[in-house]
Amino acid sequence: MNPIWLLALVPPVAFACGWWLARRSHVKRSGARVNELSSDYFRGLNYLLNEEQDKALEVFLRLAEYNRDTVETHLALGNLFRKRGEVDRAIRLHQHLVSRQGLSDEMKTVALLELGEDYMRAGLLDRAETLFSDLVAMDALAPSALRHLIAIYQHEREWHKAIDHARRLEAMTGEDESAMIAQFYCELAEQSRQHGARTEARDYVRDAFACQENCVRAHMIAGRLSSEDGELEQAIASYEAAIAADIAFVPEILPPLLNCYARSGQMDRAEAFLREIMERYHGISPVLALTRLYEGRDGERTAIDFLTGQLRKRPSVRGLMALIDATMDKVSGEARENYLILRDLTRKLLEGQAMYRCSRCGFGAKAHHWQCPSCKSWGTVRPIHGVANE
Amino acid sequence: MRLIAIIFLLLFIAAGVVFGALNADLASFDLGFAQLSLPKGGAMLSAVLLGWILGGVTAWLGTSLGHRRRRRRERKVESTTTA
Numbered sequence: 001m002n003p004i005w006l007l008a009l010v011p012p013v014a015f016a017c018g019w020w021l022a023r024r025s026h027v028k029r030s031g032a033r034v035n036e037l038s039s040d041y042f043r044g045l046n047y048l049l050n051e052e053q054d055k056a057l058e059v060f061l062r063l064a065e066y067n068r069d070t071v072e073t074h075l076a077l078g079n080l081f082r083k084r085g086e087v088d089r090a091i092r093l094h095q096h097l098v099s100r101q102g103l104s105d106e107m108k109t110v111a112l113l114e115l116g117e118d119y120m121r122a123g124l125l126d127r128a129e130t131l132f133s134d135l136v137a138m139d140a141l142a143p144s145a146l147r148h149l150i151a152i153y154q155h156e157r158e159w160h161k162a163i164d165h166a167r168r169l170e171a172m173t174g175e176d177e178s179a180m181i182a183q184f185y186c187e188l189a190e191q192s193r194q195h196g197a198r199t200e201a202r203d204y205v206r207d208a209f210a211c212q213e214n215c216v217r218a219h220m221i222a223g224r225l226s227s228e229d230g231e232l233e234q235a236i237a238s239y240e241a242a243i244a245a246d247i248a249f250v251p252e253i254l255p256p257l258l259n260c261y262a263r264s265g266q267m268d269r270a271e272a273f274l275r276e277i278m279e280r281y282h283g284i285s286p287v288l289a290l291t292r293l294y295e296g297r298d299g300e301r302t303a304i305d306f307l308t309g310q311l312r313k314r315p316s317v318r319g320l321m322a323l324i325d326a327t328m329d330k331v332s333g334e335a336r337e338n339y340l341i342l343r344d345l346t347r348k349l350l351e352g353q354a355m356y357r358c359s360r361c362g363f364g365a366k367a368h369h370w371q372c373p374s375c376k377s378w379g380t381v382r383p384i385h386g387v388a389n390e
Numbered sequence: 391m392r393l394i395a396i397i398f399l400l401l402f403i404a405a406g407v408v409f410g411a412l413n414a415d416l417a418s419f420d421l422g423f424a425q426l427s428l429p430k431g432g433a434m435l436s437a438v439l440l441g442w443i444l445g446g447v448t449a450w451l452g453t454s455l456g457h458r459r460r461r462r463r464e465r466k467v468e469s470t471t472t473a
Contacts, residue, residue, distance in 0.1 A: 010434065011441035018445025026453050101463075 041073070048080075056080060071097065071107045078114055087122040094118055109140040116148060125152050136168075143173050150180075151376065159184045159191075182212035183370060183378040189221050201225055214245040217370055217379070220253060227256060232264040243277065248382045250277060251285040251355075252368055258289055267293060283385055284316040291322060300326060315387055321346040355389055356381045406435055 040059055047056035074097050081090035094115040098108060112135060119128035129152050135145035146169040153162035163184045170177045189204035202225060208218035223238030239257035243250060261270035271293055277286045287310045295303035304326050311319045324343045331339055354364030358381045363374035369381045383389065410431035417433060419426045428436075 011437045014438040014441030015445040015448075018442035018447075019449045020445070022446040022449035023453070026449070 044076070048076075071103065071111075075110060075114060078118070082114075082118055082121055087118055091115065091118045091122065105140075109135065109138075113141050113144055113148075116145070120148065120152065125156065128152060143169060146172065154184075154371070154376065157187070159188045178211040179215075180378050182208040182215045182218060185211060186215065186217045186221055186370070189218070193221065193225060198225060198229070216242045216246045216249050219245060220249075220256075223253075223256060223260075227260055232260050235260045236264070236266075240273070247277075247281050250281050250283060251383050254285050254289050258293075267297060282314060283383065284314060284319045287314065287316075287319060288322055291326075295326070317346050317349050317387055318389075321350065353389055355384060357384045358382075406431075410435065 044056045044059035047059060074093060078090045078093040078097070081087070081093065094111050097103065097111040098115060103111070112131060116128045116131040116135070119125070119131065129149065132145040132149045132152070136142050136149065146165050150162050150165050150169065153159070153165065163181055166177045166181050166184065169175070170181075185204045185208035189201045189208065192198070192201035192204060201221070205218050205222050205225070208215050208221075212218070219238050219242035223235045223242065226232070226235035226238060236257065239253050239260065242253050243257075257273075258270055261267060261273075271290065274286045274290045274293070278290070287307065291303045291307045291310075294306055304323070307319065307323050307326065311323060321343065324339055324346065328336070328339055328343070354366060356365045356368050357363065358365075358372040358375060358377065360377045360380045361372060361375035363372055363381070364384075365373070365381060368383075371378050372381050410429065413431035413434070414429050416427045417430045419428065419433070
């Protein structure tokens with residue numbers, strides 16, 4: 001072979017070299033950009049963790065502009081918008097993600113779930129319901145979608161649907177949702193009781209017990225139903241069972257229970273029960289109940305002696321107020337004026353106090369709620385034990 | 391690393407100069423529409439340079455055009471969803 005022909009190979013080899021070098025420098029440049037992007041991502045994450053949402057938003061927006069392929073960044077951005085209350089922007093962003101071509105099914109499902117949450121936040125519950133129902137039908141991210149659906153049905157007070165979906169969630173995840181389902185049955189029982197459908201209400205109470213054997217609320221509804229039907233023994237048994245199930249609910253249960261004792265003329269039994277409760281429960285409610293009982297039966301002196309004795313053992317503003325009220329008539333002149341000031345002061349102290357607190361999110365409330373208004377957990381709002389509370 | 395690259399570059403330049411000096415006699419090229427007489431070494435180095443530049447330009451066009459096409463498609467999808 002003539003070596004001159006080898007020279008003909010030189011231009012193609014030079015071409016290949018030039019092509020390879022240009023490609024290599026491009027890859028290097030994009031690599032540098034990826035590094036820049038990931039450092040930006042972590043900066044944004046850092047802002048998020050430090051609760052500096054404005055700065056995080058700025059960084060993530062820039063990141064999304066740089067690289068339109070970063071689905072996770074878009075999702076994070078949508079979440080941020082939603083948390084800041086800019087739901088319309090979050091909806092637009094997630095809608096854009098869902099309609100984007102070439103997105104993997106997995107990512108599309110996540111975007112749909114996020115979109116559903118946006119709708120929920122915006123109050124468009126019907127749209128959110130449709131979306132979550134579709135996701136459940138597709139069996140995509142079904143547990144999360146089911147949880148959202150249950151939240152929607154709770155909000156709309158559609159308890160039957162909530163029960164159905166909670167059972168599906170239970171079957172799907174294997175998690176025990178019986179306490180929540182029992183609460184749904186209790187809601188149905190309350191509804192029926194208010195509409196006068198007493199048999200139906202009793203059936204729902206039975207269903208609640210079938211879900212959760214020691215459901216305090218179901219015991220209380222059963223007690224109330226029996227009490228309203230004049231079945232006082234039955235009512236007393238239900239209320240006592242409620243206290244046995246969870247002693248923390250004594251302040252809620254004592255008033256109707258004492259009412260049943262009084263109506264059936266069993267004040268000695270009431271006294272014995274309250275004394276027994278006082279051993280186990282360290283709040284002020286049973287003390288106040290016993291004080292009232294002694295006041296009616298044995299006279300004011302015995303009641304005051306009992307109350308002062310108990311207040312030394314368990315100091316309480318509510319107890320002090322009861323003591324002031326009980327002894328008010330026995331003083332006059334300047335001492336009475338001082339008593340009045342003291343009474344106003346204790347009343348004001350109690351007015352500003354939350355009596356119940358959610359053990360899950362810390363939400364404080366003056367009245368008892370079976371479902372926490374803040375975190376929507378069931379049966380977590382309980383009486384606060386302290387000098388100014390229970 | 392950079393020093394090694396510079397040394398290599400200088401070596402190649404020196405080799406090119408030597409190659410050009412050793413092949414200084416003219417060679418005539420008939421391009422059909424024109425006739426050229428170039429030193430053999432110069433012609434050889436020009437061919438290498440031209441091939442290298444063409445390769446680079448081809449690679450650059452390939453990546454940047456692909457990138458532009460993808461941006462255009464995304465913008466189109468965006469405008470249809472926001473409309």
